[in-house]
Amino acid sequence: RGLHFLKVRQPSHIRVTSLAARQVAMRGDAAAGGDAQQDWQTQSQQWLSGVKDAAMSSLASGGGKKDEDEEYSPFAGLSKSQVLQECRVFNDPQLNPRVCAQLITKILYLLGQGEQLSRSEATSVFFGVTKLFQAKDDHLRRMIYLVMKELNPSAEEVIIVTATLTKDMNSKQDLYRANAIRVLSKIISMTDPTMLGTIERHLKQALVDKNAFVAASALVSGIQLIRVNAEVVKRWVNEVQTALQSDNQTVQYHALALLHMIKKQDRLAVSKIVSSLARSPIKSPYAQCLLIRFVKKVMEEDGGGGERDRGLMEFLEGTLRHKSDMVIYEGANALCALPNVTQRELSPAITVLQLFLCSSKPTLRFAAVRTLNRIAMLHPAAVTPCNLDMEGLINDANRSIATLAITTLLKTGAESGVERLMKQITTFMCEIADEFKVIVVDAIRAMCIKFPQKHRLLMTFLSNMLREEGGFAYKKAIVDTVLSLVAQIPDAREAGLMHLCEFIEDCEFTALSTAILNVLGSEGPNTSEPSGYIRFIYNRVVLENATVRASAVSALAKFGVLLPVLRPSIITLLLRCLYDNDDEVRDRATMYCKMLTKMESSPDEVWGLAPIDLTLKPLPVPLLALESAVAEYLTNPSVTPFSVFDVTMSTEMIAAERKAAAQVKAGRRDDSDMPTTPSKAEKPDAGIDYLSKIPQLAHIGPRFSSSAQIGLTDPETEYSCTCVKHIYAAHTVLAFELRNTIEDQLLESVSVALDLGGCSGFEIETELPCPTLAFDTIGQAYVCLRRTEAAPIGSVACTLRFRVKEADSQTHEAVAGSSGYEDEYALEELELTAADYMKQLMIADFRGSWEGLGNVGEVIETFSLTYNGLPEAIKAIVEFLGMEVCESTGKPADGTRTHTVLLSGVFLSGAQVLAIVNLRQENPKQVGMRLSVRSADKGISQFVASCVA
Numbered sequence: 001r002g003l004h005f006l007k008v009r010q011p012s013h014i015r016v017t018s019l020a021a022r023q024v025a026m027r028g029d030a031a032a033g034g035d036a037q038q039d040w041q042t043q044s045q046q047w048l049s050g051v052k053d054a055a056m057s058s059l060a061s062g063g064g065k066k067d068e069d070e071e072y073s074p075f076a077g078l079s080k081s082q083v084l085q086e087c088r089v090f091n092d093p094q095l096n097p098r099v100c101a102q103l104i105t106k107i108l109y110l111l112g113q114g115e116q117l118s119r120s121e122a123t124s125v126f127f128g129v130t131k132l133f134q135a136k137d138d139h140l141r142r143m144i145y146l147v148m149k150e151l152n153p154s155a156e157e158v159i160i161v162t163a164t165l166t167k168d169m170n171s172k173q174d175l176y177r178a179n180a181i182r183v184l185s186k187i188i189s190m191t192d193p194t195m196l197g198t199i200e201r202h203l204k205q206a207l208v209d210k211n212a213f214v215a216a217s218a219l220v221s222g223i224q225l226i227r228v229n230a231e232v233v234k235r236w237v238n239e240v241q242t243a244l245q246s247d248n249q250t251v252q253y254h255a256l257a258l259l260h261m262i263k264k265q266d267r268l269a270v271s272k273i274v275s276s277l278a279r280s281p282i283k284s285p286y287a288q289c290l291l292i293r294f295v296k297k298v299m300e301e302d303g304g305g306g307e308r309d310r311g312l313m314e315f316l317e318g319t320l321r322h323k324s325d326m327v328i329y330e331g332a333n334a335l336c337a338l339p340n341v342t343q344r345e346l347s348p349a350i351t352v353l354q355l356f357l358c359s360s361k362p363t364l365r366f367a368a369v370r371t372l373n374r375i376a377m378l379h380p381a382a383v384t385p386c387n388l389d390m391e392g393l394i395n396d397a398n399r400s401i402a403t404l405a406i407t408t409l410l411k412t413g414a415e416s417g418v419e420r421l422m423k424q425i426t427t428f429m430c431e432i433a434d435e436f437k438v439i440v441v442d443a444i445r446a447m448c449i450k451f452p453q454k455h456r457l458l459m460t461f462l463s464n465m466l467r468e469e470g471g472f473a474y475k476k477a478i479v480d481t482v483l484s485l486v487a488q489i490p491d492a493r494e495a496g497l498m499h500l501c502e503f504i505e506d507c508e509f510t511a512l513s514t515a516i517l518n519v520l521g522s523e524g525p526n527t528s529e530p531s532g533y534i535r536f537i538y539n540r541v542v543l544e545n546a547t548v549r550a551s552a553v554s555a556l557a558k559f560g561v562l563l564p565v566l567r568p569s570i571i572t573l574l575l576r577c578l579y580d581n582d583d584e585v586r587d588r589a590t591m592y593c594k595m596l597t598k599m600e601s602s603p604d605e606v607w608g609l610a611p612i613d614l615t616l617k618p619l620p621v622p623l624l625a626l627e628s629a630v631a632e633y634l635t636n637p638s639v640t641p642f643s644v645f646d647v648t649m650s651t652e653m654i655a656a657e658r659k660a661a662a663q664v665k666a667g668r669r670d671d672s673d674m675p676t677t678p679s680k681a682e683k684p685d686a687g688i689d690y691l692s693k694i695p696q697l698a699h700i701g702p703r704f705s706s707s708a709q710i711g712l713t714d715p716e717t718e719y720s721c722t723c724v725k726h727i728y729a730a731h732t733v734l735a736f737e738l739r740n741t742i743e744d745q746l747l748e749s750v751s752v753a754l755d756l757g758g759c760s761g762f763e764i765e766t767e768l769p770c771p772t773l774a775f776d777t778i779g780q781a782y783v784c785l786r787r788t789e790a791a792p793i794g795s796v797a798c799t800l801r802f803r804v805k806e807a808d809s810q811t812h813e814a815v816a817g818s819s820g821y822e823d824e825y826a827l828e829e830l831e832l833t834a835a836d837y838m839k840q841l842m843i844a845d846f847r848g849s850w851e852g853l854g855n856v857g858e859v860i861e862t863f864s865l866t867y868n869g870l871p872e873a874i875k876a877i878v879e880f881l882g883m884e885v886c887e888s889t890g891k892p893a894d895g896t897r898t899h900t901v902l903l904s905g906v907f908l909s910g911a912q913v914l915a916i917v918n919l920r921q922e923n924p925k926q927v928g929m930r931l932s933v934r935s936a937d938k939g940i941s942q943f944v945a946s947c948v949a
Contacts, residue, residue, distance in 0.1 A: 075109050083107060084121060090128035097137035104129070104143040111150050119154070126151050133164055138175060145179040149186050158191050162198065169202045178217040181206055185221030193228040200232055207239035212248035219243060219254035226261050234262050249284035256287045260294060267301065274298050278315035285324040292319060292327070296334040308338075313345070320352050325359075328352055329367050336375050340869050346375065346382045357389040362398050369393060369404040376411040383412045394424055402428065403436040407443035415451045422461055429465065434474040441465070441474075445481040448489070455485060455492040463499040472509050479503070479512055483519060494527050501536040513544065514551040521555030522616060525562035534559060534566070538573055546582035553577055553585055554615070557592035561599070561611045571596050609644075621647045621693055648695045691726060691733055696766050697784055700731045704908055705839045709737070712798060712827040718742050719825050721752070721800060725836050727908065731765070731786055734830070738770055738779045738800070746807035746814045747773040751781055752827070753799045759832060761792025773802070775812045791837045791908060791943060798827040834947035835882025837908040846886045846902045850914050853934045859941040863929045863948055870899050870919055873927040877917055878903065881944065897921045907940050915944065 083106045089099055107125065111117075117125065129151070132144055153161055161184065168180035181203065188195050206218035219240070226233040240262065243255040256277075263269040274294050282288060295312050302309065319331030332349040335341065356368035369390065376383045393405035406425055413421055429437060441462070448458045459482070466478050479500070486496040500516045507513045517537060524533040537559075540552035553574065560570035574596070577589035595614065598606045606614065619626065621644060629647040691697050707725040720739040725732060736752050751769035756762050765786040770779035805820035807813060814820075843849050867873035870892045878885060883905035892899035903915040918930040931948060933941040 075106065078106060078109065080110055080115055080117075083110060084125070087125055087128050090131055095132065095135050097135050097140040100132055100135070101137075101140045101143045104140075104147045107147055108150060117151075122151050123154070123157065126153050126157055127160075130160060130164055133168075141176065142179060145183045148183050152190060153187060154191070158187060158195065161187055162195060166199065166202070169199070169206070174211045174214055177206065177209075178211070178213045181214070181217045181221055185225055189224050189228045193225070196225055196229045196232050200235075204236055204239050207236060208242050212246070212251050215243055215246065216248070216250045216254050219251065219258050222258045223254065223261060226258070233258075237262060244282070247283070249286055252282050252284035253286035253290060256282070256290050260290075270294070271298050275309075275311060278312055281315070281318075285322070285327050288319065288322070288324070288327045289330040292316065292330045292334050296337060300339055317348055320348055325356075325361075325364060329356065329364070329371075333367075333371050336371055340871055341379075343379060343382045346379060350375075350382055350386065354386045354389055357386060357393065362401065365393065365396070366398065366401050366404070369401055369408060373404045373408040373411070376408050380412040383408065384414075387412060391424070394428055399432050399436055403432065403439055406440055410440075410443035410447045413447070415454065418447070418451060418454045418457060422457060426461070426464075430468075434471045437465075437470065437474050438477040441477045441481050445484055448481075448485050448492075452489045452491070455489050456495065459485065459492060459495050459499060463502065466499070466503045467506075472511075475507075475509060475512060479516065483515075486519070486523065493523060497523060497527065497533065501533060504536065504540065510545060510547050513540065513548045517548070517551040517555045521558035524555075525559050530559060530563055531566060534569075534573075541573075541577060541585075546580075546585060549577075549580065549582065550584045550588055553588045553592065557588075557596065558615050560592070560596045561615050564603070567596055567599070619644070622690065625693065648693055648698070691735070691782070694768070694782075696768060697733065697782070700728045700733065700784065703728055705836070707836055710830065712736075712830065719800060721798075721827055723798075723830055725832070727836055729908075731784055732762070732832070732836075734783045734785065736781045736783070738773055738781060740773045740775055740777065740779075743775045743812070744807055744809050745775070746805045746812065747802040748805060748820065750779060750800065750802040752783060753801050753824075754783060754785075755797035755799075756785075757797075758829075759792060759794030759796050761787060761789030761794075762796075763788055775807065791834070793832050793834060793836075793947065795829045795831055798830055800825040800827055833880065833882075834944060835880060838882035838905045838913065838944075840882065840884035841904045841906045841912065842884050843886060843904050846904065846914070849904070849912070850916070850934060853912070853914060853936065855934070857936055857938040857941050858932060858934045859938065859945045860930065860932045861945045861948065863931065864922075865927045865929055866925060867927050868925060870896070870921055870927065873919060873929070874899070874901055874917075877901070877929070877948075880948065881905070881915065883913070883915060892919075907935070907937075907944075909937070909940065911936050911940055913940060913944060 083103070086103055086106075089096070089103065126148075129144055129147055132140060135141070148161065165180040165184040168176040169184070171177055171180070184199060185203075188199070203218050203221060206214050207222070209215045209218070222233050222236060222240070237259070240255050240259050243251055244259060246252055246255065259273065260270065263273060274291070277291055278295060282291065295315060299308060299312055316331050316335050319327050319334075322328050322331070329352075332352045335349040336346060338345065350372075353368040353372055356364045357372075359365055359368075372383050372386055372390070387409060390405040390409055393401055394409075396402045396405070406428065409421055425440065429440065432440075444458055444462065448455055462478050462482055466475065482496045482500060486493045497520060501520065504513050504516050507516075517540060520533055520537060524530050524537075527533070534556065537552050537555050541549050541556075544552070556570050556573055560567045560574075571593055574589045574593045577585055578593070580586050580589065592615075595606050595611060599611055604610065621629075625647050626644065630642065633642050691700070691703070704727045706727070709722045709724055712721045712723055713719060718741050720741065722737045724735045724737075726735060734752070734754075738750055740747050748771065749769050750773050751767060754764065756764070762785040764783060766782070766784035768782040768784075770781045773779040801822070801824045803820045804823050805814045806818040808815055865873055865876075867876060874890060874892065878890065878901070881903060883903035886902040886904050889900060889902045898918075898920045901917040901919070903917065905913045905915075907913050913933065913935045915934075916932040918932075920928045922928050929948075931945055933945045935941045935944075
């Protein structure tokens with residue numbers, strides 16, 4: 001379907017040899033004097049002798065070694081102007097097919113290299129190429145088809161193309177017919193889809209043509225055309241179904257693909273087609289693979305709970321006995337990817353994949369181990385029988401296979417085999433690239449969390465890896481893993497921190513050093529021997545660059561704040577930093593020295609702030625707002641001292657801060673950015689509350705919780721709107737994020753109007769509209785609701801209101817003189833639920849807390865829920881109640897019909913709420929639930945229980 005030009009490697013000694021051979025042959029002809037009777041064996045010996053002499057002389061001079069890697073391209077130095085000049089040969093009365101084909105090859109090469117032809121140049125070349133249709137050379141005709149697809153003719157030129165190619169579609173040569181169908185269909189789809197009606201008759205005939213090349217070309221054209229003119233292509237159903245019965249594998253494959261595209265909007269029709277073909281499987285292995293994917297999609301849409309379609313399951317299991325490896329793997333992969341798949345359903349697929357692990361074909365081994373790696377995340381017990389075979393793949397020549405095998409073993413291995421597995425990995429890690437090492441490190445993190453008793457062994461392994469050579473991404477992955485284990489495994493904290501201390505002694509990455517110093521300052525004072533870390537931190541002050549020295553100063557100050565015993569020693573060390581060469585280091589040392597000195601007389605408050613808040617918590621306002629407030633204070637001095645609590649923010653500042661935060665969050669995926677520092681206290685709503693710094697919202701107090709982002713429009717609509725619900729003691733603030741996707745419009749005074757008729761208990765107190773919203777920019781609008789009831793719930797109708805002005809499509813600014821007009825856009829309803837007033841709370845001893853609350857405030861309710869299986873019901877209940885799953889009860893065992901979920905949370909009033917959810921699957925579509933809620937306030941328990949109904 002296109003040309004691929006390869007750069008030919010031709011060592012110079014071969015070129016010299018060829019030249020020498022020709023010279024020897026010419027000398028031999030001259031010596032013979034044109035005698036035609038000379039013996040041919042004598043000529044051959046002379047020629048071979050000349051080749052040998054030339055090759056030996058070339059090798060002796062070292063030329064072969066010198067040019068061994070030299071690349072040669074037949075199109076080197078080719079220019080567009082030169083090629084366009086040569087295109088005049090298309091107008092010659094006597095066409096030379098070989099020259100014309102070479103010239104078209106040059107045009108295709110230029111287009112493939114990104115060279116752009118102007119409209120006039122493309123038109124000139126296009127009309128020149130159309131004159132070549134009079135030539136009868138097959139090779140030249142195929143080149144004409146290729147270049148016509150790439151030239152992309154204009155709407156006016158399409159008429160000429162249609163007339164020319166229609167003749168070829170009626171040709172007796174199948175080669176002409178098939179290629180003409182492909183080219184004409186592509187051109188029509190790119191320029192004028194309405195012209196499809198003029199060639200529809202020819203395409204329908206080609207769909208049922210006896211020649212497989214012609215039929216496949218028509219089917220591929222239909223797949224391309226259905227995207228631009230579906231109404232016409234949908235009329236070809238009968239012809240496509242006839243093509244599906246073809247004996248040719250390619251025709252069957254394309255016919256099935258087109259038939260699915262025609263019917264995909266009708267789920268019932270797709271289900272009927274899939275069920276029919278599953279009962280009488282088609283011969284083509286390609287079409288069989290496609291059918292397997294369609295079967296899997298139908299089963300996913302039907303839901304994963306309860307009884308599956310027995311016929312489709314038997315079809316998938318039957319594909320595991322197919323003679324084609326491709327079909328067998330596709331069937332096994334489909335079974336493994338089914339939603340809520342049980343271990344019994346996985347068993348035949350696992351058996352097949354286990355056989356593939358021993359295959360001599362690397363592709364089958366890779367496919368099998370990759371699928372097993374994915375299954376191991378959800379069903380490690382099902383993959384365990386394959387561990388012995390996967391251990392043999394650790395030394396596989398293909399490092400991708402070896403890496404996947406190791407990560408799978410780390411997920412499925414037993415606790416008793418951890419030591420043996422670590423020994424095998426040690427030698428393997430020295431032989432793979434950093435990108436594979438990162439994958440292994442992530443798997444080790446999961447294993448350490450799974451077997452916390454083995455944290456010493458795994459920590460030692462990770463520390464040894466830190467001492468090895470490696471890039472930033474590799475070292476960052478190890479540091480992130482250690483920090484994660486320190487946060488999640490209490491017994492591993494001191495060992496992990498000490499390993500990190502040893503690492504920063506020789507760390508060459510500033511970002512990693514600063515991140516580790518920050519963790520040492522936060523976690524080090526809480527260890528059994530905090531003074532042992534101070535030496536490592538102070539060494540950074542002496543030996544490192546300014547950035548690391550500043551971080552070390554801050555880390556030392558945290559020890560001084562949290563440990564009064566060490567405070568005098570910390571002050572002494574900080575006094576030595578007052579003469580540092582860097583301003584930042586000196587400023588930090590000066591501030592912390594004064595703060596620690598003041599703490600000797602007033603340990604709970606320094607400069608109006610708690611020392612812990614000043615050192616261990618982020619600033620209550622972003623630096624952008626603080627900088628703006630300080631500049632304003634210096635411009636207009638006041639007798640009142642400057643205070644950070646007096647800093648306010650505008651909606652524009654909040655939008656800029658959130659944009660910067662989003663960029664930092666996205667940038668963390670890059671290797672060059674700071675590593676993350678996991679923390680137990682980190683929650684989705686744990687960010688700084690900037691809304692209370694807006695002057696109009698300064699009275700609402702501290703935030704209780706925030707919801708996830710909720711979409712109020714479809715992603716592809718002209719105006720996009722999402723909402724986040726922020727809950728305060730007596731207020732609910734709705735923060736709307738707006739986006740304008742219309743290029744020639746500028747929106748002004750954009751606000752969201754609320755209809756509170758369907759949700760009593762709210763009053764609109766403050767509205768903050770978005771001043772302007774240009775094309776492809778994000779704006780913020782806020783609505784502050786005052787609650788007149790404790791925890792009102794219901795649906796709120798939302799409407800986007802704004803003033804539209806015409807905007808320049810280039811600058812996206814309002815056109816001069818455009819007065820605009822008022823408009824509005826309907827949004828989806830916003831649901832205010834019980835989960836908005838609940839904050840997740842993890843507790844270690846659920847049973848003890850449950851008994852401690854007693855049954856005075858207990859409420860018990862029973863419900864019948866419509867869900868496809870227990871996993872789906874559990875997910876919905878947890879999201880609806882907004883509570884934390886305790887003691888890992890969020891996932892039911894495979895094949896079980898009953899399950900109990902333990903939930904914990906804190907209500908808006910501050911009362912602890914516990915819930916026990918007993919579930920029983922009564923039939924494939926119905927789940928029975930018994931909900932028991934306990935709280936110190938029975939009214940809260942009744943509210944939580946009644947919300948489920």
